[in-house]
Amino acid sequence: MARATHLLALDQGTSSSRSIVFDREGRVVASAQRELTQHYPRPGWVEHDPMEIWATQRDTAREALARAGLAAADVAAIGITNQRETTLLWDRRSGEPVHPAIVWQDRRTEPICAALRDGGHAEAIRARTGLVVDPYFSGTKLQWLLDHVPGARARAEAGDLAFGTVDSWLLWRLTGGDDPATRAQAAHATDVSNASRTMLFDVHRNDWDEDLLALLRVPRAVLPAVHPSSGVVGHSAAAVLGAAVPVGGIAGDQQAALFGQACFRAGLAKNTYGTGCFLLMHTGDQFRPSANGLVSTAAAQLDAGPAGRAYALEGSVFIAGAVVQWLRDGLQAIRASADVQPLAESVQDAGGVMLVPAFTGLGAPYWQPEARGAIVGLTRGTTMAHIARAALESIAFQSAALLQAMGRDAEAAGAAPVSELRVDGGASVNDLLMQIQADLLGVPVVRPQVVETTALGAASLAGLAVGLTAGLDELAAQWRIDRRFEPRWPRERAAEAMARWEHAVRQTVAR
Numbered sequence: 371m372a373r374a375t376h377l378l379a380l381d382q383g384t385s386s387s388r389s390i391v392f393d394r395e396g397r398v399v400a401s402a403q404r405e406l407t408q409h410y411p412r413p414g415w416v417e418h419d420p421m422e423i424w425a426t427q428r429d430t431a432r433e434a435l436a437r438a439g440l441a442a443a444d445v446a447a448i449g450i451t452n453q454r455e456t457t458l459l460w461d462r463r464s465g466e467p468v469h470p471a472i473v474w475q476d477r478r479t480e481p482i483c484a485a486l487r488d489g490g491h492a493e494a495i496r497a498r499t500g501l502v503v504d505p506y507f508s509g510t511k512l513q514w515l516l517d518h519v520p521g522a523r524a525r526a527e528a529g530d531l532a533f534g535t536v537d538s539w540l541l542w543r544l545t546g547g548d549d550p551a552t553r554a555q556a557a558h559a560t561d562v563s564n565a566s567r568t569m570l571f572d573v574h575r576n577d578w579d580e581d582l583l584a585l586l587r588v589p590r591a592v593l594p595a596v597h598p599s600s601g602v603v604g605h606s607a608a609a610v611l612g613a614a615v616p617v618g619g620i621a622g623d624q625q626a627a628l629f630g631q632a633c634f635r636a637g638l639a640k641n642t643y644g645t646g647c648f649l650l651m652h653t654g655d656q657f658r659p660s661a662n663g664l665v666s667t668a669a670a671q672l673d674a675g676p677a678g679r680a681y682a683l684e685g686s687v688f689i690a691g692a693v694v695q696w697l698r699d700g701l702q703a704i705r706a707s708a709d710v711q712p713l714a715e716s717v718q719d720a721g722g723v724m725l726v727p728a729f730t731g732l733g734a735p736y737w738q739p740e741a742r743g744a745i746v747g748l749t750r751g752t753t754m755a756h757i758a759r760a761a762l763e764s765i766a767f768q769s770a771a772l773l774q775a776m777g778r779d780a781e782a783a784g785a786a787p788v789s790e791l792r793v794d795g796g797a798s799v800n801d802l803l804m805q806i807q808a809d810l811l812g813v814p815v816v817r818p819q820v821v822e823t824t825a826l827g828a829a830s831l832a833g834l835a836v837g838l839t840a841g842l843d844e845l846a847a848q849w850r851i852d853r854r855f856e857p858r859w860p861r862e863r864a865a866e867a868m869a870r871w872e873h874a875v876r877q878t879v880a881r
């Protein structure tokens with residue numbers, strides 16, 4: 371048999387399932403995508419149908435292979451990457467989910483989190499897991515499922531139920547197949563980067579934390595095995611793609627993007643500009659707690675031993691590209707997202723207007739759930755062009771605040787600050803936004819040729835596992851620059867702009 375030459379990435383995101391076929395040099399050969407239905411059963415609740423997650427993912431994998439003109443036998447390995455924290459619980463025998471997936475954005479477990487904070491557990495949780503106590507993470511979502519699905523806790527304790535984030539669910543379906551006859555071969559596993567988002571995982575020891583399991587009343591029997599992010603954890607059931615293919619990589623989507631951006635060592639950082647922004651900075655083999663409102667998380671790890679340890683600091687912005695959607699759909703100021711750039715470029719600057727898109731509160735580093743959006747600095751001369759420019763600037767300001775927080779953490783640890791920011795995501799195509807970002811940060815903003823960095827990261831992790839990819843040096847050499855945006859502003863101007871931003875932020879909080 372000819373040696374398999376390609377890699378298949380399954381990229382299961384919040385809004386869609388995508389599959390991308392890469393060649394061994396990391397070039398995109400073919401892709402396929404399907405939208406995912408969002409369910410909002412109550413205010414603050416967000417759910418996905420687990421069977422739709424699986425079916426769309428499976429179908430895009432088949433379609434991408436067909437478009438590439440390849441068979442499963444041509445695929446050396448599969449890499450899985452996924453929306454993180456989203457929580458699933460299913461019956462090991464029937465394969466049926468016992469409840470819809472509770473999506474990372476879902477806020478229903480805030481009362482559980484408040485009780486944990488009031489009970490004085492926040493510091494211990496941060497020290498073990500790197501996370502702030504927030505409904506964002508999986509632990510309280512799993513607790514809610516065990517408490518609210520009739521009979522779930524007893525079935526979980528008896529070992530009949532399996533918990534997983536989306537990667538585990540896809541792996542289980544992929545390796546077990548759709549036929550009950552092959553279910554016994556299903557792998558129930560996850561990787562360290564996904565486990566580190568559960569608030570149940572000790573990132574120092576890379577194991578589930580017995581104290582946290584007891585605190586959240588989670589029986590160990592529901593939990594998946596935890597593996598490094600690279601390594602073969604099972605093979606797809608032959609019926610799914612037409613032949614068995616090793617699953618060689620798993621990572622949460624933001625850690626996969628960090629890997630796909632070739633950020634393999636301390637100080638390298640990437641920012642993904644999608645609906646929100648996710649900024650991650652590698653901190654090497656050191657777990658670094660944040661004193662500045664960020665979370666600490668496991669980066670993609672290649673090896674189970676101490677030598678494989680890799681961590682990152684992370685900050686997320688809730689509304690980034692979404693502010694452009696709001697200009698389009700809410701204000702109807704533009705017809706398509708891409709129209710924001712010419713409109714914003716039609717004015718020299720925002721004319722003193724500041725827009726704080728705190729539509730759903732503010733995330734890191736502010737953590738102000740009660741804040742609401744504001745536009746300040748309006749004059750008789752203000753036009754929609756100024757507001758559009760202020761909207762773009764708001765994306766850059768929020769990201770700059772995250773990078774400043776990372777800089778303060780790095781300084782406190784005696785580490786070097788970030789020297790360039792690697793970017794990807796839907797809004798990173800906006801050259802004006804990228805230039806504003808560089809001007810504010812004072813470091814170059816670098817956009818790579820392959821902006822499918824999440825899928826590329828997962829494919830690379832899988833490629834390393836089966837030897838199709840030689841090593842990190844080869845991956846670093848494959849990462850190529852499309853465009854580099856150099857900062858042009860004097861630092862005083864950037865500092866003054868940041869001060870005006872922080873002033874505007876304070877006005878949204880003090881209501």
Ligand SMILES: Nc1ncnc2c1ncn2[C@@H]1O[C@H](COP(=O)(O)OP(=O)(O)O)[C@@H](O)[C@H]1O
Nearest residue numbers: 385644645691692694695707708795796797800
């Ligand atoms: N040219 C553009 N300028 C600014 N924002 C854009 C542009 N094109 C798309 N966007 C924004 O990018 C986001 C989509 O990016 P994407 O990476 O697909 O997001 P997600 O993965 O969160 O669904 C949308 O919020 C959209 O408004």
Ligand SMILES: O=P(O)(O)OC[C@H](O)CO
Nearest residue numbers: 383384453454474623624
């Ligand atoms: O699906 P995305 O790309 O919006 O990413 C979701 C994140 O993983 C949530 O933490």
